Amino acid sequence: MSSPCRRSASLAVLAVLALAACDREEREPRGAPVGESGPGAIAQGTLYAGEPSPPDPRRQEYEGNAYHLAQGKQLYVWFNCGTCHANGGGDIGPPLMDDSWIYGDSLENIFATIVQGRPNGMPSFRNKIPETQIWEIAAYVRSMSGQTPTAASPGRNDSLNAKPAEQRTPKAEPKQSTPGGPQVEGRQ
Amino acid sequence: MDVTRVRRTGAVFALALALPAAAPAHAQDAAPAKAVPAASASPPDDGEWAMPAKNYASTRYSELDEINTGTVRDLQVAFTFSTGVDRGQEAAPLVVGNTMYIVTPYPNRLFALDLTQPGAPLKWTFDPKPAASAQGVACCDYVNRGVAFADGRVFMNTLDGQTIAVEAGTGREVWRTKLGDINKGETITMAPLVVKGKVLVGNSGGEFGVRGWLTALDAGTGKIVWKAYNTGPDSDVLIGADYKPFYDKEKGKDLGVTTWPPNAWEIGGGTVWGWISYDPELDLIYHGTANPGPWNPEQRPGDNKWTGGIFARNPDSGQARWFYQVVPHDLYDHDAINELILLDLPVNGTMRKTVVRPERNGYVYVLDRATGEVLSADPYANINSSTGVDLKTGELAMVEAKAPKMGKVVRDICPTAPGSKDWNPSSFSPRTGLLYIPHMNLCMDWQSAEANYIAGTPYIGAEVRMFAGPGGHRGELSAWDPVKRAKAWSVKEDFPLWSGTLSTAGDLVFYGTMEGWFKALDARTGEELWRFKTGSGIIGQPIAYRGPDGREYVAVLSGVGGWAGAVVVGNLDPRDATAAKGFVNAVADLKDKTTKGGTLYVFALPSKR
Numbered sequence: 108m109s110s111p112c113r114r115s116a117s118l119a120v121l122a123v124l125a126l127a128a129c130d131r132e133e134r135e136p137r138g139a140p141v142g143e144s145g146p147g148a149i150a151q152g153t154l155y156a157g158e159p160s161p162p163d164p165r166r167q168e169y170e171g172n173a174y175h176l177a178q179g180k181q182l183y184v185w186f187n188c189g190t191c192h193a194n195g196g197g198d199i200g201p202p203l204m205d206d207s208w209i210y211g212d213s214l215e216n217i218f219a220t221i222v223q224g225r226p227n228g229m230p231s232f233r234n235k236i237p238e239t240q241i242w243e244i245a246a247y248v249r250s251m252s253g254q255t256p257t258a259a260s261p262g263r264n265d266s267l268n269a270k271p272a273e274q275r276t277p278k279a280e281p282k283q284s285t286p287g288g289p290q291v292e293g294r295q
Numbered sequence: 296m297d298v299t300r301v302r303r304t305g306a307v308f309a310l311a312l313a314l315p316a317a318a319p320a321h322a323q324d325a326a327p328a329k330a331v332p333a334a335s336a337s338p339p340d341d342g343e344w345a346m347p348a349k350n351y352a353s354t355r356y357s358e359l360d361e362i363n364t365g366t367v368r369d370l371q372v373a374f375t376f377s378t379g380v381d382r383g384q385e386a387a388p389l390v391v392g393n394t395m396y397i398v399t400p401y402p403n404r405l406f407a408l409d410l411t412q413p414g415a416p417l418k419w420t421f422d423p424k425p426a427a428s429a430q431g432v433a434c435c436d437y438v439n440r441g442v443a444f445a446d447g448r449v450f451m452n453t454l455d456g457q458t459i460a461v462e463a464g465t466g467r468e469v470w471r472t473k474l475g476d477i478n479k480g481e482t483i484t485m486a487p488l489v490v491k492g493k494v495l496v497g498n499s500g501g502e503f504g505v506r507g508w509l510t511a512l513d514a515g516t517g518k519i520v521w522k523a524y525n526t527g528p529d530s531d532v533l534i535g536a537d538y539k540p541f542y543d544k545e546k547g548k549d550l551g552v553t554t555w556p557p558n559a560w561e562i563g564g565g566t567v568w569g570w571i572s573y574d575p576e577l578d579l580i581y582h583g584t585a586n587p588g589p590w591n592p593e594q595r596p597g598d599n600k601w602t603g604g605i606f607a608r609n610p611d612s613g614q615a616r617w618f619y620q621v622v623p624h625d626l627y628d629h630d631a632i633n634e635l636i637l638l639d640l641p642v643n644g645t646m647r648k649t650v651v652r653p654e655r656n657g658y659v660y661v662l663d664r665a666t667g668e669v670l671s672a673d674p675y676a677n678i679n680s681s682t683g684v685d686l687k688t689g690e691l692a693m694v695e696a697k698a699p700k701m702g703k704v705v706r707d708i709c710p711t712a713p714g715s716k717d718w719n720p721s722s723f724s725p726r727t728g729l730l731y732i733p734h735m736n737l738c739m740d741w742q743s744a745e746a747n748y749i750a751g752t753p754y755i756g757a758e759v760r761m762f763a764g765p766g767g768h769r770g771e772l773s774a775w776d777p778v779k780r781a782k783a784w785s786v787k788e789d790f791p792l793w794s795g796t797l798s799t800a801g802d803l804v805f806y807g808t809m810e811g812w813f814k815a816l817d818a819r820t821g822e823e824l825w826r827f828k829t830g831s832g833i834i835g836q837p838i839a840y841r842g843p844d845g846r847e848y849v850a851v852l853s854g855v856g857g858w859a860g861a862v863v864v865g866n867l868d869p870r871d872a873t874a875a876k877g878f879v880n881a882v883a884d885l886k887d888k889t890t891k892g893g894t895l896y897v898f899a900l901p902s903k904r
Binding site: 184185186187190191193194195196197198199200201202204205207224226227228229230235266267269270 | 752755
């Protein structure tokens with residue numbers, strides 16, 4: 108794949124075209140800055156003033172991309188997400204493969220939950236995980252309950268086959284779960 | 296392979312060591328005497344219940360006999376009380392004077408109930424307000440296993456790592472001492488024990504790469520008198536001139552450093568979240584040390600001292616007297632923190648001062664409590680991961696084929712990570728001479744993975760799924776004869792047993808099931824004589840006491856949870872076999888049988904009018 112590109116690169120005029128032809132291999136493992144992502148970007152409830160805001164473009168970028176989801180699945184293990192949430196069935200932390208969402212089910216809300224932490228035990232990972240990787244983890248978390256396109260979702264598990272891979276997880280219709288921790292919901 | 300043969304061989308060795316040459320033949324003719332609790336550690340029953348284990352010998356036996364095999368069929372609810380917290384209720388209620396004290400799981404509220412009034416109204420409530428974030432570093436539900444009473448004060452631990460003294464009459468806080476750091480993964484869930492004016496407290500967090508310790512606080516001031524770590528150099532472990540272990544394998548300088556890869560001991564576990572006993576005559580406390588971290592054994596080659604074993608220490612100085620490592624280089628998360636019952640019993644014809652431990656790995660250990668010598672170790676449950684204990688060396692023989700390996704699923708390992716039994720304590724009746732062991736019958740598949748240490752997050756490195764063992768029943772109550780070294784009888788239960796047992800002079804054994812049944816069995820036969828369905832599953836510790844009216848009462852907290860009940864309290868998803876470290880797979884149907892709760896039930900016979 109790379110050798111035709113290299114040859115064309117020797118011709119100055121064709122260089123730009125040739126590089127463009129290689130874009131389908133572009134993975135941007137570090138990612139480009141994609142704008143403001145702090146607490147101001149998320150909504151905790153479903154009520155808003157006026158018209159709804161357009162969906163965050165990062166949803167398309169991360170949730171529809173097999174590479175990002177596969178990276179997210181690996182990072183989910185490496186950053187010890189799985190030691191609290193298991194393979195989605197939950198443990199110390201709540202399950203991620205079902206339809207209940209305490210702090211919001213959108214990509215932005217999951218991103219915010221990872222960065223900010225939550226009061227009943229979710230640790231804050233602020234400044235501990237590169238931002239792109241947090242988006243990848245958040246997108247993978249969405250795939251655990253079947254929210255991402257089947258074609259992009261991970262198709263196999265790396266370890267003890269604890270449950271069907273995300274590709275074969277039926278889509279759960281996300282529902283709100285009241286915040287307030289164990290006293291209200293038995294959830295963090 | 297042949298457990299029986301290993302045991303017999305071991306017994307012969309023990310015999311040879313223990314007895315003068317002439318004794319054996321004579322001893323075998325004599326009728327075996329019964330086991331009795333250590334006298335100095337089990338004073339006559341005053342009708343109170345001032346520590347979770349009832350007494351320093353940890354018998355959990357009541358001498359009350361108004362409720363007995365003849366009358367128990369009439370047992371009925373006297374009063375109830377809602378704790379207001381619907382997480383796993385593992386605590387034992389305490390009764391001192393005319394007051395009952397109960398502590399809840401996080402947020403660890405402490406209630407005092409006035410037993411002189413009808414319905415036992417609230418006398419006071421103490422709310423310690425622990426940090427909410429502590430819930431995120433509690434491996435197995437936000438439990439608390441009880442409080443301790445001494446000298447007009449109630450001593451309690453909070454999930455976020457504090458020990459607090461509360462005035463028993465008023466509920467006023469006297470002192471509080473911060474001992475644990477949740478940002479390192481430290482919590483406290485154990486019940487403290489007060490010995491000679493010192494409050495003994497240990498940490499939890501063996502699944503978070505903490506460094507385990509046991510500390511003694513001055514009961515008057517809350518100041519730390521001594522602190523013994525269970526990993527690291529001898530000076531930290533409080534190993535000095537007094538240390539005289541029985542086995543050579545426990546001897547050597549700084550083994551808490553040299554039996555680990557470099558610096559791994561700093562995050563090596565060995566916590567003290569279980570039970571402590573005390574022998575006033577020998578003036579020694581006994582406590583276990585929990586599993587090494589991470590679970591993945593290939594990341595910590597070596598014996599991993601001083602995890603997975605039993606310490607005897609001087610209560611005044613904390614200095615170690617002896618240590619026996621039950622599970623050197625633990626392979627399966629087998630914390631050695633279970634109850635330690637101090638019994639005097641005949642071993643090969645000679646009365647020995649022993650400590651009896653139904654261990655997580657499936658054996659009942661009987662150790663000489665003065666020296667740490669293993670006198671016997673017999674399986675009480677289904678085991679295929681080890682073949683027995685060599686009584687000459689104290690070594691546990693492991694089965695190589697069942698050892699966890701990276702990149703491989705090792706199947707059908709029995710017992711599981713929570714073991715044949717976990718923390719929930721046995722009781723001992725001197726009338727029957729039997730130990731009533733609540734336990735489990737589960738096996739597991741295990742795949743090791745590389746664990747990453749990130750402070751404040753779990754440090755495990757294993758994926759596990761559990762399932763019912765041979766026979767399909769998941770729980771069992773076994774009456775164990777420590778003299779004959781055999782089961783007298785046993786009763787099967789559908790769900791794993793996660794409650795303690797209580798035995799009484801009425802020749803009854805009380806325990807609860809995860810479906811919510813509270814049961815009374817005939818202590819001699821195991822026949823079920825009475826049962827009552829409580830509101831939620833029972834994982835607590837039943838007690839018996841004499842009320843201000845002179846009648847006998849039996850009390851237990853109902854409220855499912857703990858590691859075994861995580862599927863209910865966390866509303867976990869059983870489609871993932873590894874949920875709750877694999878326990879959910881074994882109890883996937885529990886959500887169909889019970890719901891969360893948190894209620895005290897107190898039972899008595901109908902009052903005579």
